[in-house]
Amino acid sequence: MRAFACPVCQNFASFERDRCGSCGAALGLHLPSWSMVALQDGGTTIDGEAWVRCTQSDPLGCNWLVPESQDPAARGRCLADSLIRREPDPDDTIAREKLAPTAVALRRLVYQLDWLGLPIDPYWRRDGGLAFDLLSSYSTGERITIGHADGVITIDLVESLDAYRETLRVRLGEPYRTMLGHFRHEAGHYYQNILVETGAGAQRYLARCRDLFGDERASYADALARHYEFGAPPDWQESFISEYATMHPWEDFAECFAHYLHITDTIDTAREAGMVLHVDRVRFTGPRDIVPLESYADVPIDRLLFDWKWMSLFFNRVNTAMGKNPLYPFEIGKPVADKLGFVHQVVRESAA
Known part of the structure; x- marks a missing residue:
C-alpha cells in the first residue's frame, strides 16, 4: 500500500489514523488523490469542493472523507463504508465491537481496488452492485456463511476473533487465514462475475478462463461435498495456489485473484518504504538488484512474479526471525503463474 505522510x-x-501521531494534526483520507489531507474544523476544500468526515468516523473509526455534495443514497458514508448493506443491530454490542476492525479490512480492500482502477459500483446505485453484509454468528447464533452471491459479499464477524480464526485455520490445514484475505477472495468472485462471465468480458475472457481454471458450470454443490470428503489431490501444488483452489473453478479464480492482491499490495508497500534488494549486499547468489516498480500494470506478469519471488524470500526470513510462520508460504509454479497472468490481464484491461 502507498505510504502516507502528514501534510x-x-x-x-x-x-487508519485520523490524527498525526507526531504533530497531532487532524487528518483525513482523500480517496480520489489516494492521500492524507489536513483538516480544519472537521473538513477541508480540495479543488474547490468541500470535503467532510465520513459519518462512520465515530461508530467505525473511519478516517475517510466524503464530498459535502454527496449522493444522499450513500448516507454520508465514504465509498467503502457505503458498501455495507447490513450490519449488526446497535444493541448487539458484542458484534458491534468486531465491526470496526472488520471495516478497516474493508477499507483496505476498497482502497486497493480503486488504486488498481477496478470498477466499484455500489449496490445503492444499481441492482447487482457491490454490497457487503457484515454479520455475526457469534452473538446471534445464526448460521452465517462467508460467500458471494449476486454482488453481495457476506462476512462473518466472528472471523475477527483471533482464537476462533486460528483454530479454524489449523483444523482446515490452511497456511494463511485473515479477514483481509476473506475480503480479497470474495471480491475475486464478484469481479469474475462482472468482468469475465457476463457483459462484454464474456466474449473476451470466458473461453480462456475456462481453459485455465476449468468450466465454472460444473456443480458447485457436488464439488463442495467432494472437497470436504476427499480433500485436495496429492499433486495439487503443481497446478493450484492452495488446496481450497482445487475445489471448483470459481474458487480457483477467487484464490488467484486474492493472491494477486496480496502480492501487489505487499510489493507496493515495500516500494513505498524505499526497499531495494542489492545483489552485492546479500550472502546468497541473486540475479540482479530487485527494485520494485511504481506500477506493474504495463509489464508482463513474469516481471511481477520475478520481483516477488525475491522480495518474499526476504519477508519470509523476517517473519521466521520473529518466530512467526513465513509471510508468504506458497509456491507459484508455471500453471499458477499462467492463472495469475490471466488475472493481471483482466485487472489492467478493466482499469478505469
Missing part, C-alpha cells in the same frame, strides 16, 4: 509535519501517517 503538516511530513512524518509518517498510518492508513
